[in-house]
Amino acid sequence: MATSAASSLPAFGTFDIRTQDCIDFLRGLPAESVDLIVTDPAYSGMNQHMRFGHGRIVGHYGKPDNERWFHEFSDDPESYALFLGECQRVLRRDRHIYIMFDSFSMLSLGALVRDFFDVKGVVVWDKVHLGMGHYFRRRHEQIVFASKGRRKLSRRDLPDVWAVPRIHRAVYPTQKPVKLFEFMVEASAEPGFLVCDPFCGSGSSGVAALLxxxxxxxxxxxxxxxxIAEQRLARFVATRQDPLEPVR
Ligand SMILES: C[S@@+](CC[C@H](N)C(=O)[O-])C[C@H]1O[C@@H](n2cnc3c(N)ncnc32)[C@H](O)[C@@H]1O
Known part of the structure; x- marks a missing residue:
């Protein structure tokens, strides 16, 4: 019997996505139960900082009815420390964590990561194309890379600047390129690892984990x-095509 190309490829892993606040979600996971955390939190700091004149917000994540599209994580240092403490609890020993930061949150919250993890470095995501900004136009974000215990990278050929074009006309606001999370997974995971993202948005990190x-x-x-994330991952598992990033 002929086998299709898709069925001859190894099966994808599983996915489980929950509608929950990040802290409640992490508190529901057993201690030392995940192998890699990759995450891109919704910081409020940058938008507070960018409020102008009549309360207008630059980079507003608007919906047609003018509601905010999504909640921002209340990123005062106390809430952020709670979040990091839970990440530290659920991550197995000798494993890695990657946390994305815009430049505003990096300065206000980034140093807290040291209280919970062994910070190994900061990767710059070069978005290649210019974004908004009143002084230097923004073209980068930062990713803090840290460990719990000791672990080498599986890939030693990656620089600490990742030039990956931002997504234009994304289906989901702040949707990040899968390629970013692929670098994290390739450098810090083995097949069969459980990858965790407490702010998963449209599921880009999930696609990278499955890949x-x-x-x-x-x-x-x-x-x-x-x-959106559940439909995306289900479609990806069924067809090996990512409906939100068909061309990469
Ligand atoms: C920057 S976006 C993540 C985008 C994602 N990396 C992607 O590629 O689609 C941050 C996400 O955090 C979610 N979020 C905001 N507050 C949250 C909270 N307290 N707990 C969990 N998720 C939250 C938002 O709904 C948003 O989808």
Whole structure:
């Protein structure tokens, strides 16, 4: 009997995405139960900072009805420390964590990561194309890379600047390129690892986890995000095509 090309490829891992606040989600996971955390939190600091004149917000994540598209994580140092403490609890020993930061949050919250993890470095995501900004136009974000215990990178050929074009006309606001998370998974995971993202949005980190032969567990506070991510990953598993990033 003829086998199709898709069925001759190894099966993808599993995924589990929950509509939950990041802290509640992490508190529900057993200690030392995940192998890699990759996450891109929704910081409020930058938008507070960018409020102008009549309360207008630059980079507003608007919906047609003018509601905010998604909640921002209240990123005061106390909430952020709670979040990091839970990440530290659920991550197995000798494993890695990657946390994305815009430049504003990096200065206000980035140093806290040291209180919970062994910070190994900061990677710059070069978005290649210019974004907004009143002084120097923004073209980068930062990713803090840290460990719990000791672990080498599986890939030693990656620089600490990742030039990956930002996504234009993304289906989901702040949707990040899968390639970014693929670098993290390739450098820090093995097939069969459980990859966790407590702010998973449209599920880009989930696609990268599945591509790396890993299982994925994620959460987002917004039910619409969870629906998008679940549909995306289900489609990806069934067809090996990513409906939100068809061309990469
Ligand atoms: C920057 S976006 C993540 C985008 C994602 N990396 C992607 O590629 O689609 C941050 C996400 O955090 C979610 N979020 C905000 N507050 C949250 C909270 N307290 N707990 C969990 N998720 C939250 C937002 O709904 C949003 O989808």
């Amino acid at each position: 790396g032969g890993c299982d994925f567990i994620g959460a987002d506070i917004d039910a619409r995000a969870v629906e």
